[in-house]
Amino acid sequence: MTRQTGTLSLDRRALLGGAAGALLAPGVRAQRANDVLTFIEGSDFDTLDPAISRTRSAEILFYVMFNRLVRWTDTSLSAIGPDLAESWTISDDKLTWTFRLREGVRFHDGTAADAEAVKFCIDRLRDPAFGSPNRSLYTAITAVTVVDPRTIRFTTEQPHAGLLENLAESSASISSPTAIRRHGRNYGRNPVGSGPYKLEEWAPGERTVLTRAVPSARFRQIIYRPVPEGEARLIELEAGTADIATGIPPEATARVRANPRLKLEVIPSSFQVFFELNCARPPFNDVRVRRAIQFAVDREAIVQRILGGFGTVPDSFVAPGVQSYEPIGKHPYDPDRAKREIAAVFPGGFPEKIVMWTSSGRYLKDQQVAEAVQGYLNAIGLQTEFRAWEWASYQQTLYRRTPNVPGTGYGTNAAHMWVLGTSIPTADWRLSRRYQTGQSANILGYSDPRVDDLLNRARVTLDPAARLDLYHQANRLLWQDNPPNIPLYNQSQIIAMQRGISNFNAFAFEIPLLGEVSKS
Structure with missing residues (x-):
């Protein structure tokens, strides 16, 4: 773990207008009592039922x-x-x-x-x-x-x-x-567990308040608030209305380093962000196009120019920190090759617009990265149409079951490709849930009997070395031979906090352990 100290300046508050003023309203600093922990990040969740949740933000609270x-x-x-x-x-x-x-x-x-x-x-x-x-x-x-x-x-x-x-x-x-x-399908609004904190209030899009459920819990309250705009998260930290903020924009890290009241954590992550490809409809139902498009994207430029170096270029189907990781080799940036190979499939060019969807504020610079990819696709002659979504609506739309829709059956057929990311660290769940035939999260319609067989065999193989070899074989197929997505970058966790925060730690799959934090 790299630990750095940093700062936030308020020179861009004017860009946020009244929102910034609200953040600095009199009395809000009192919220930073040592028995209240306020945690903010860029996205909200749509349920607090662990059995049906797909969001990392909710998972932070589940722990x-x-x-x-x-x-x-x-x-x-x-x-x-x-x-x-x-x-x-x-x-x-x-x-x-x-x-x-x-x-x-x-x-x-x-x-x-x-x-x-x-x-x-x-x-x-x-x-x-x-x-x-x-x-x-x-x-x-x-x-x-x-x-x-x-x-x-x-x-x-x-x-x-x-x-x-x-x-x-x-x-x-x-x-x-x-x-x-008692609550049926509304249980996700009324969750009841046995952990150190229990739900007191949930106002979607505004805040979620947990209260101490056992005497040993360190805080009287943990307050979670979704703040989509990175600048607004920085202002909250400067104003003292938040204790910890995730997803700090790379360009703001210099501000963090200069502020003696704040500190920065840059934590390695198993998180990989990618453009998933709809394998159920043209052009990405043809594996030749899925292979060719890998060469269209300059990932090194994305990492350096957009992410400010806070990330790495993928060299494997999964990020370091995932059990099945092995370095295979980066996809080179070769737009001429991408253009030639796509022309071999569509000599007159692909006649439709490629519909691209992305979340906005869920992943590090997700919308900016997606816009850069749009430019790379346009540069090789593909027509594109772009849409950015708020995270909760994006999740609901991607995973909505739509009867009688061919291909994925999840309502994603309006898009050819969409940005997603995952930090799942266990090999079986990381690979099988999205890319094994018929799995519930396989919304892209991907199917490869060879991958299915390798994952099925690994699941029942108790010898660790033999099991790992099977996962490596599946990785290579998914990376080189039959890719289901365009890997974009491996994301670093950039987290800023008040200097009085101690004992902060996080899983590589981007779950901060709020129950272990101390505050002074």
């Missing part, structure tokens, strides 16, 4: 609102340890996992966080009628059996090398069955 059976014990993801479960065993045939739960744990509504609750939540994830986007993580589990109130047993048909990794995912957070039954 302090809920327990899982097991958890990652360090930010390098080198080991898994107890959480709601205090211990576990696996049978000799590797098909039965038995977990012993901690005694006396209760949800915030007073009900027991026992084996029946675990069964309810895991069965809910596995139920195809429920439709969790994370369901494929748990379908290898064929039975969930309550042995007694403190003992739960999982059965699988085949050995499952990644089961503990999957149970450490935020989607496996254990919720109160009583609350789920």
Whole structure:
């Protein structure tokens, strides 16, 4: 981890007009009491139900609102340890996992966080009628059996090398069955967990307030606020109305370094941002075009000129920090080659406009990067149409199920390509959820039987070296032979905070551990 000190100046407040004035209104500094932690970043979420959430911003809160059976014990993801479960065993045939739960744990509504609750939540994830986007993580589990109130047993048909990794995912957070039954599909607005903090208030687009649920929790309140404009986030830090802000614009890091009241954390990330390609419709249903377009984008220029060097050019299908990472080699920038290879498929040029979608404010400089890619595509003779979206609407549109729509079946057919990113660190989930045939997050219509076979074999291979080799083979196919996306950059986490913040840490998959932070 690189730790740097920095500053924020307010010389651009005028650009934000009344918003800046509101941030500096009298009395707002009082919010920075040492028992209140205010955390801001660029995007909001649309649900606080861990079983259906797709957003990292919500996941940040899940880590302090809920327990899982097991958890990652360090930010390098080198080991898994107890959480709601205090211990576990696996049978000799590797098909039965038995977990012993901690005694006396209760949800915030007073009900027991026992084996029946675990069964309810895991069965809910596995139920195809429920439709969790994370369901494929748990379908290898064929039975969930309550042995007694403190003992739960999982059965699988085949050995499952990644089961503990999957149970450490935020989607496996254990919720109160009583609350789920009471609120139904509105549970995402009324979540109830057993973690150190509980939900007090959620005003979408404005703020989410968590309050202390156990005496050992460090803060009376944790306040999460979405602030899409990077400049506004900087002003909040300068004004003292926020304690921690993520997604600091690269050009603002000099301001951070010069301010003695602030400090900067630049943390390596497993996050890779890419343009996903709609493989269900022309021109990207032809693998030759998907290969050719890799040469159209100058990634080094994007990293240096737009990101200010706060990122790296991808040299593999996944970023460093993902379990299956291996350096393969960067795609060279060769627009003439891209033009020639596309002309071989469409001698008269592709006749339609390429519809490009991007989020705005979700990823580091996402809209600016997408606009640069638009320019690169125009330069090789492709016509393009561009649209930027607010994150919550973007998510809902991309993943909306639209009956009788050919190809993806998710309502994405209005676009040929769209910006997304992922920091998922576990190899199976990182590769399978978007690129294995039929998976719930495979919204691009990608299918390669060779990739499917390699991922299926890796899932049941318990030898770590043999399993890793299978993932490496899948990486190479996805990177070179049959690419489903245009990798753009590996993102660094640029986080600014008040100097009184200590014990700050974050997973490489961009989840700050707010429950561990101290403030003075």
